[in-house]
Amino acid sequence: MENNTISKPASFYVVGLSYKKADAEIRGKFSLDPEAKANLLKQAKDNNISSLLVTSTCNRTEIYGFAEHPFQLIKLLCDNSQGTVEDFQKVAYVHKNTEAISHMFRVGTGLDSQILGDFEIISQLKNSFIESKNAELTNNYLERLTNAVIQASKRIKNETEISSGATSVSFAAVRYIFNNVEDIPNKNILLFGTGKIGRNTCENLVKHTKNEHITLINRTKDKAEKIAGKFNLIVKDYADLQLEIQKADVLVVATGAQNPTIDKAILNLKKPLLILDLSVPKNVHENVQELEGVTLVHMDHLSQMTDETLENRKKHIPAAEAIIEEIKDEFISWTKARKFAPTIHALKEKLNTIKDKELTAQRKKISNFDEEQAELIGNRIIQKITNHFANHLKDDNTMVDESIQWIEKIFQIATVKND
Numbered sequence: 010m011e012n013n014t015i016s017k018p019a020s021f022y023v024v025g026l027s028y029k030k031a032d033a034e035i036r037g038k039f040s041l042d043p044e045a046k047a048n049l050l051k052q053a054k055d056n057n058i059s060s061l062l063v064t065s066t067c068n069r070t071e072i073y074g075f076a077e078h079p080f081q082l083i084k085l086l087c088d089n090s091q092g093t094v095e096d097f098q099k100v101a102y103v104h105k106n107t108e109a110i111s112h113m114f115r116v117g118t119g120l121d122s123q124i125l126g127d128f129e130i131i132s133q134l135k136n137s138f139i140e141s142k143n144a145e146l147t148n149n150y151l152e153r154l155t156n157a158v159i160q161a162s163k164r165i166k167n168e169t170e171i172s173s174g175a176t177s178v179s180f181a182a183v184r185y186i187f188n189n190v191e192d193i194p195n196k197n198i199l200l201f202g203t204g205k206i207g208r209n210t211c212e213n214l215v216k217h218t219k220n221e222h223i224t225l226i227n228r229t230k231d232k233a234e235k236i237a238g239k240f241n242l243i244v245k246d247y248a249d250l251q252l253e254i255q256k257a258d259v260l261v262v263a264t265g266a267q268n269p270t271i272d273k274a275i276l277n278l279k280k281p282l283l284i285l286d287l288s289v290p291k292n293v294h295e296n297v298q299e300l301e302g303v304t305l306v307h308m309d310h311l312s313q314m315t316d317e318t319l320e321n322r323k324k325h326i327p328a329a330e331a332i333i334e335e336i337k338d339e340f341i342s343w344t345k346a347r348k349f350a351p352t353i354h355a356l357k358e359k360l361n362t363i364k365d366k367e368l369t370a371q372r373k374k375i376s377n378f379d380e381e382q383a384e385l386i387g388n389r390i391i392q393k394i395t396n397h398f399a400n401h402l403k404d405d406n407t408m409v410d411e412s413i414q415w416i417e418k419i420f421q422i423a424t425v426k427n428d
Contacts, residue, residue, distance in 0.1 A: 038092040046065065058076060119162070165328075170321070200214070210263060227264075264292050291307060352416055356422060
C-alpha cells in the first residue's frame with residue numbers, strides 16, 4: 010500500500026527568553042558572547058539549518074530560524090551557553106510562523122523593550138543578520154523579514170513619539186545617581202567597561218552631571234582611550250582598578266565578562282560606595298553588600314523606574330501597532346504568494362499539457378474541428394481552475410504547506426522551491 014504521509018516542512022520559529030520572565034541571573038546563563046554566537050552559527054550550519062538569526066543582549070537572548078521542531082533551536086542555545094533545557098522551559102517562549110513574525114516586529118520596534126521605545130535592539134538585529142549572512146545562514150525570507158522590521162522601526166521613530174524623551178538603561182542609571190548622590194559635580198565617578206551601555210552611560214554622565222572627575226577603566230586600554238578622547242575623561246590602567254575603586258564615590262560596572270569582576274575581596278573601602286551593575290551576566294558579586302557603606306543596584310531595578318516620559322510614550326503604542334500591522338500584512342502576503350506561486354505555475358503548465366494532448370486527440374477524430382475555439386475555451390477553463398486553487402491557498406485558514414504538497418501529489422508536478 011502506498012504511503013501518503015506528508016513529511017513535516019520546516020517552520021519559522023523564535024525561541025528565547027527575556028526580562029519579562031527571566032531575571033538577570035538566568036539571562037546571564039543564556040547570554041552569548043561573540044565566540045559563542047559564532048560557534049552556534051557553525052553548529053547550525055553543520056546541522057543543515059538553512060536560515061538563522063541570533064541576538065543576545067542584556068535583556069534577551071533569542072534565535073529566529075527555520076526548523077522542523079523548535080527543539081533544534083533550543084538545543085543550539087543550550088549547547089552554546091551555560092543554560093539548561095530545564096531552565097529554558099521555566100522562563101522561555103517559543104513562537105511559530107505568524108506569531109514569530111509578530112514577535113520580531115515588536116522586539117525590533119521597541120514595543121517589547123524593557124524600557125518602552127528603546128530602539129537599541131534594531132541595530133543589534135541588523136548586526137545579527139549580517140553575521141548570519143556572512144556565515145551563509147540567511148535566505149530571502151529572513152532577509153525580507155529583517156528589512157520589513159527595520160522599515161517599521163524607522164517609520165515608528167519618524168511618525169510617532171514613542172521614543173521621545175531620554176529614557177534608556179544608561180539614562181536611568183544617571184538619573185538614579187542624580188536622585189541618590191549629593192553634590193554630584195564633586196564626586197569621583199569610576200566607569201569600568203566600555204560596552205554599548207557603558208559608552209551610553211559615559212555620554213549621559215558627561216552630558217548631565219558636568220562632572221570633571223570621571224575615570225574610565227577597561228581591560229583593553231586603547232578602547233577606553235578612544236572613548237575618553239571623545240568625552241575628555243581620565244583613563245587608568247586595568248591594574249589600577251582596585252586603587253581607583255577606593256577613591257570612587259560611584260562605581261558603574263558595564264563589562265561584557267561572563268563572571269563577576271567585582272567582589273568584596275577587592276574592595277578596601279574608606280568611604281561609602283554606590284555600585285551600579287549594568288552588566289548581563291551580573292559582573293558584581295552579591296557579597297559586596299556584606300560590606301558596610303556599599304549600595305548595590307542592578308540594571309533590572311533601574312529598568313523598572315517609570316516616569317512621565319514613559320507614560321507619555323504609552324499613548325503612542327496604538328499608532329506604532331498600526332504601522333507594524335500594515336508592514337507585517339505586506340510581508341505575510343508576500344510569503345504566501347512566493348510560497349504557492351511556483352505550484353500554481355507548475356499546475357497551469359500541467360493542465361496546458363493535458364489540454365494540448367486532448368486537443369491533438371480530438372483534432373484527429375473531428376473533421377471540422379474548430380481549433381481556435383477549443384483553444385480559447387480550454388485556456389479559460391484552465392484559468393478558472395488555477396484561480397480556484399490560488400484563492401484557496403490565499404485563504405487565512407488554509408494550511409498552505411500541506412495543501413501545496415497535496416496539489417503536487419495529485420497532479421504529479423514538481424516545483425522549484427523558493428529559499
